[in-house]
Amino acid sequence: DAGVIQSPRHEVTEMGQEVTLRCKPISGHDYLFWYRQTMMRGLELLIYFNNNVPIDDSGMPEDRFSAKMPNASFSTLKIQPSEPRDSAVYFCASSPEGLALNEQFFGPGTRLTVL
């Protein structure tokens, strides 16, 4: 398996633009997680899905952020409109059923810069 795939790897955009980050989890994994990593706040869980259903989105910072998982092999994280404070590295991770007993497999991340 190729592991968790994220695209794009780098994104530079201007304030006010819409940004869409994409993730393909490992086949057969039931859980998908979106994280944001910054120097100030560390690694934050934004939202996670189980079997394509959003379970906990309490980490989504505000309504400008939205996430979808239309099928088991694809998820998106959208920011609209983007702001400079959204600049961060965004990670997608997936895990087999039973998170408490299984590791998360992380993608390489998308480095987002909002000017």
Next chain:
Amino acid sequence: AQSVTQPDIHITVSEGASLELRCNYSYGATPYLFWYVQSPGQGLQLLLKYFSGDTLVQGIKGFEAEFKRSQSSFNLRKPSVHWSDAAEYFCAVVEHYDKVIFGPGTSLSVIP
């Protein structure tokens, strides 16, 4: 809510020296604990995990960690550090069986 603290923001060790990275957690019941490593420009990779049983767990890359309930700690150790171990290390605890809480991380530098 559970929390994870890593008291050391940054540690520098010489190659070949021993290493111990500290992790403390707050949780009432038996925790599920993990250590992850993040190399520069990469995602996180699992080093080891503790669920129950033997309190000393072995992981990949020669790392081990010891769970001490009395101290609420899960410290990571390695007897001899290699230059390739320079990375960011995250301790994590599972909350409510579905959510992993990560600590702030410890950055490790290795001097040749």
